[in-house]
Amino acid sequence: MKIMLNYTPKMHLKYLLIMLIISNNAAFGQTFDIQGHRGCRGLLPENTIEAMLHAIDLGVTTLELDVVISGDKQVVVSHEPFLSSEICLDKEGNEINPDNEKTFNLYQMNYNDIKQCDCGSKIHERFPNQTKLKTYKPLLTELIDKVEAYVDKKYPNKTLFYNIETKCTPQTDDVFHPKPDEFVDLLMDIIQQKGIAQRVFIQSFDVRSLQYLHQKHPQIKTVLLVENEDSLSKNLKTLGYLPHTYSPYYPLVTPQMVKYLHKKGVKIVPWTVNEPTDMQKLIALNIDGLISDYPNRYFDLLQNNNTNSAPKLDINVVCSNKNGNTFSIETQNNQPLIVFDSPAGYGKATIEVKNVEQAIRCIWNFDKLEGFSIYLNPNQSISFFEYEGKMEKTIKNDNPNNENQLLQNISIEIVKNNNASKRKNDYVLHLPKEFLTKFATFDVQWIDYYR
Numbered sequence: 001m002k003i004m005l006n007y008t009p010k011m012h013l014k015y016l017l018i019m020l021i022i023s024n025n026a027a028f029g030q031t032f033d034i035q036g037h038r039g040c041r042g043l044l045p046e047n048t049i050e051a052m053l054h055a056i057d058l059g060v061t062t063l064e065l066d067v068v069i070s071g072d073k074q075v076v077v078s079h080e081p082f083l084s085s086e087i088c089l090d091k092e093g094n095e096i097n098p099d100n101e102k103t104f105n106l107y108q109m110n111y112n113d114i115k116q117c118d119c120g121s122k123i124h125e126r127f128p129n130q131t132k133l134k135t136y137k138p139l140l141t142e143l144i145d146k147v148e149a150y151v152d153k154k155y156p157n158k159t160l161f162y163n164i165e166t167k168c169t170p171q172t173d174d175v176f177h178p179k180p181d182e183f184v185d186l187l188m189d190i191i192q193q194k195g196i197a198q199r200v201f202i203q204s205f206d207v208r209s210l211q212y213l214h215q216k217h218p219q220i221k222t223v224l225l226v227e228n229e230d231s232l233s234k235n236l237k238t239l240g241y242l243p244h245t246y247s248p249y250y251p252l253v254t255p256q257m258v259k260y261l262h263k264k265g266v267k268i269v270p271w272t273v274n275e276p277t278d279m280q281k282l283i284a285l286n287i288d289g290l291i292s293d294y295p296n297r298y299f300d301l302l303q304n305n306n307t308n309s310a311p312k313l314d315i316n317v318v319c320s321n322k323n324g325n326t327f328s329i330e331t332q333n334n335q336p337l338i339v340f341d342s343p344a345g346y347g348k349a350t351i352e353v354k355n356v357e358q359a360i361r362c363i364w365n366f367d368k369l370e371g372f373s374i375y376l377n378p379n380q381s382i383s384f385f386e387y388e389g390k391m392e393k394t395i396k397n398d399n400p401n402n403e404n405q406l407l408q409n410i411s412i413e414i415v416k417n418n419n420a421s422k423r424k425n426d427y428v429l430h431l432p433k434e435f436l437t438k439f440a441t442f443d444v445q446w447i448d449y450y451r
Contacts, residue, residue: 032332033289034298035163036060037272038079042127042293045087045120047077048135049146056151060295062161062201063147064271067140067187069177074111075140075186081106081167081176086126088119095122107176111139127293140164140187144194163201163223163291164191166209180209188217203247207239214241223247225271232257244418245269247291250282258285265416276301286332315360319349338362345448356436362429365422366448372412372427375443384412406435423448 039051040058052063068081083104085096091113096104106114120135144162151160166187168177177183184202191197203223204210210222221244226235229252236242246261250270261268271291273279279301282290292298315336319327323344330337335358340349342364353360369391372384379398384391391412397403415426429444 032283033061033161033267033269034059034295035062035064035269035289035291036295037064037291037293038066039063040293040295042130042274043296044131045124045133045135047079047137048120049138049143050120050133050135052143052147053150055295056147056155056158056160058295059299062163062289064163064165064291065143066165066167068106068167069183069186070106070111070114071108072110073186075190076106076111076114076137077140077143078106078137079167081172083114083117083119087122087124088117089122091116093118105176106137107178140190141194144190144196148194148196159199161199161201162196163203165225166202166204166206168204168206168209170206170208180206180212184209184213184216188213188220191220201245203245210243211240214243221245223269226252232260242266245288247271250278250290253282253285253287255285258287262286262415265418314354316352317349318352320347323347325349332361336360340364340446342366342446342448346446348443348445350441350443352441353436354440356433356440359430359432360436361431362444364427364429364446365417366425366427367423368425368448369412369414369427370447372429372446373444374410375445376439380407382407382410386414389414403438406432406438410435 036052036055036058038046039048040055041051044051044054047065052065055063065077066079067075068078070076082102083090083096083106085098085101088096090096090104115136117136118134119137120133123132124130147160151158164187166180166183168180168183173179178186187202191200197220201221201223202210202213203225205225205227207224210224213220214222223245224235224239224243224247226246226248228235232246236246242264243266245267247269248257248271250273253268253270258268267288269289269291270282270287273282273290273292274294274297276297279290279292279298290298315329315338317327317329317338319325319340323342323346325340325342325344325347327338327340327349330339338351338360340347340362345366351362369384369386374382376382379396380403381396383394383396385394386392391414393410395404395407397407409432411430413428413430415428417424417426
């Protein structure tokens with residue numbers, strides 16, 4: 001039995017949106033992780049239930065939010081550990097003076113008092129188009145309950161993730177929040193109680209909370225937030241271990257940073273990216289996701305790219321399903337990606353491409369790749385063998401006229417996989433545009449060393 005799939009530009013947007021909006025993969029298994037910053041702060045009051053639900057409707061894969069601790073040890077969804085004069089009114093509905101806003105210390109207030117303060121009606125100077133409504137800072141428990149119920153009812157096939165930031169610093173321990181261990185314990189009690197640990201990322205600028213979390217709850221995925229100009233290696237050394245995700249302020253992102261992190265098996269999701277031009281530039285660097293006050297702009301960008309500049313690429317894949325081999329064609333950063341699932345560890349597929357305007361990639365998940373070959377015709381082939389963590393390549397070419405360089409440009413990248421449910425490595429085959437233009441049809445064959 002053979003499986004055939006045609007990939008055309010008209011399918012591009014529909015497929016990508018399905019992958020983004022109705023994704024049911026493991027954490028960060030999405031093609032691209034679009035996170036709604038504080039829900040969708042550019043559109044609705046930040047860190048409110050209303051903003052979270054609207055972000056879900058927009059299609060985000062992850063809700064980004066902040067938590068603080070109240071005087072009665074409740075975990076409250078809030079960016080500041082006090083009532084910010086920029087967004088909140090006091091219990092009587094009065095303006096809060098910026099000079100004394102920190103006297104409204106949430107760590108010194110019971111949650112019942114916090115809830116009475118309106119943090120949604122005031123005009124936000126930096127987000128003038130934000131829809132205003134009278135609302136409050138919710139408990140994390142309430143937010144999770146309402147979000148989960150909303151998704152179950154409206155998007156039953158969607159898997160939603162949470163990216164939760166611990167708002168703490170060494171300078172404000174026991175003043176605006178408890179010490180990191182108590183802070184994390186209070187947060188983790190809720191995450192475990194609600195049964196969402198597999199869909200949660202904990203992020204922080206404060207490495208102490210991440211270090212404590214990594215030690216006590218190593219199964220939780222951690223995210224290092226960065227806004228300093230220290231080197232990447234210094235920031236990772238300060239943390240003391242490799243986090244699941246490195247999340248820098250977006251102007252700090254460089255191609256070298258992305259490449260280094262991916263080689264280490266670390267995702268990179270910059271914050272806070274609001275302008276479509278910046279989104280495009282970062283996506284071109286192969287980032288794994290982005291955090292935005294305006295997630296709607298990301299989806300608008302997808303629509304525009306599909307309408308105006310979608311790659312005119314047709315792909316046929318013929319893959320025998322013997323031994324359970326299957327495949328899917330995805331899109332990552334507007335580049336086609338053929339994902340092969342090979343449970344038995346060996347298989348063969350024929351790939352045919354037309355109207356090539358860009359490179360494509362193929363990916364397999366193995367423990368160790370023993371052999372991999374591309375057969376172009378009876379007289380031309382490329383073979384790879386893994387030796388000491390590197391891919392050695394052998395080229396057979398009886399027609400070398402101007403083709404040696406094309407074949408030399410074919411490469412396989414080994415990416416360590418941190419997902420415990422998968423095998424050790426992702427093997428990514430890079431097929432440049434020039435190669436695909438010359439060789440429109442070819443066979444690929446693979447075998448896993450341990451299978």
